[in-house]
Amino acid sequence: MSEQYGDFQLEIYHAGVQGVLPRYPVDFASLERKAAEVLPEWILSYVAGGCGDEHTQRANVEAFRKWGLMPRMFNGSYQRDLSIELFGMRLPTPVFTSPIGVIGICAQDFHGDLHVARAGARTGVPVIQSTLSTDPVEDLGPALGDTPGFFQLYTPKDRDLAISFIQRAERAGYKALVVTLDTWITGWRPRDLNRANFPQLRGYCLANYFTDDHFLKKLPKSPEEDLTAAAAEWARGFARSLTWDDLSWIREATSLPVVVKGISHPDDARKAIDLGVDGIYCSNHGGRQANGGIPALDVLPELVEAADGVPVLFDSGVRSGTDVVKALALGATAVGIGRPYAYALAVGGEDGVVHFLRSVLAEADLLMAIDGYPTIADLRAGGLRRVD
Numbered sequence: 484m485s486e487q488y489g490d491f492q493l494e495i496y497h498a499g500v501q502g503v504l505p506r507y508p509v510d511f512a513s514l515e516r517k518a519a520e521v522l523p524e525w526i527l528s529y530v531a532g533g534c535g536d537e538h539t540q541r542a543n544v545e546a547f548r549k550w551g552l553m554p555r556m557f558n559g560s561y562q563r564d565l566s567i568e569l570f571g572m573r574l575p576t577p578v579f580t581s582p583i584g585v586i587g588i589c590a591q592d593f594h595g596d597l598h599v600a601r602a603g604a605r606t607g608v609p610v611i612q613s614t615l616s617t618d619p620v621e622d623l624g625p626a627l628g629d630t631p632g633f634f635q636l637y638t639p640k641d642r643d644l645a646i647s648f649i650q651r652a653e654r655a656g657y658k659a660l661v662v663t664l665d666t667w668i669t670g671w672r673p674r675d676l677n678r679a680n681f682p683q684l685r686g687y688c689l690a691n692y693f694t695d696d697h698f699l700k701k702l703p704k705s706p707e708e709d710l711t712a713a714a715a716e717w718a719r720g721f722a723r724s725l726t727w728d729d730l731s732w733i734r735e736a737t738s739l740p741v742v743v744k745g746i747s748h749p750d751d752a753r754k755a756i757d758l759g760v761d762g763i764y765c766s767n768h769g770g771r772q773a774n775g776g777i778p779a780l781d782v783l784p785e786l787v788e789a790a791d792g793v794p795v796l797f798d799s800g801v802r803s804g805t806d807v808v809k810a811l812a813l814g815a816t817a818v819g820i821g822r823p824y825a826y827a828l829a830v831g832g833e834d835g836v837v838h839f840l841r842s843v844l845a846e847a848d849l850l851m852a853i854d855g856y857p858t859i860a861d862l863r864a865g866g867l868r869r870v871d
Contacts, residue, residue: 563858579819744766
């Protein structure tokens, strides 16, 4: 019998027999506590915080508890297949790491983007790389090895700079472009506001800007000579509020599949597909950008129906392998994890992220095995029930 993701628990138990305990936690709650012990408060509050009173952030997590898996027996689920088809690629896992614009500074050496890329290479888990990073895409793309990476674009006001970012990512080997729609301006974030804390304004996570010839032409001095002025120039041109018309030039700028991130309404999904996008990304930014909204999981089924076979990526509120399985059962093509892997990075660097991703995949695999679902298609055929 070939190895399955769930076999990771056997590694842990067998090591325990030899007196070796896991270096890192396997669950979100423990990771969160450990991360709070090692992260500086200004980074922790930025990662942990949400918009307003953080109701939407909590609602994203709670939404998963409203669904329960219906066990099906006599399915002989010795072998499970968690692989998926996405943009012409066969991927071994339905899990990916969501883009986080401060993931670079969550690592102890402030090279978190590299740690995550290398963890993706080791686990086969695709990485969506944020525009905001502490290392440039030219270094991060190759670090992924054979694992595909997707590049997430915060579209600058300057179209030429946006095109430069897109084409640099394509040359660096990224396999898709993910355009974020809900972050052309930052939401009201009390945790950060109470500390007057905005890392990018201090020059953090701007490596792609500071290595871009088009951006550098805007500066009277290099970022090394005047970091404050360089960060201020970044802030002036950070992002534009996109319209439907913008999809045409974005589409023309690249041969990569284009995914639009931040879609919640089925009508928006249908129109985006009509205008040529290759994937819909159901997300409310984990509750960081807008408070008072609908949990992302609650709109997922409608978006899947509206997408009519076009891939639907999903994130927001995912904390475990069980959450991954529920999102897959509701029709998500692939499921992204955000804050948990940031905490894993803080606690253990590259090894911590690998350990956490293997834990998530093991939990998902074992859940499908025990509840009698050998494939993702079996899950979607009727594995989920409302329990509220």
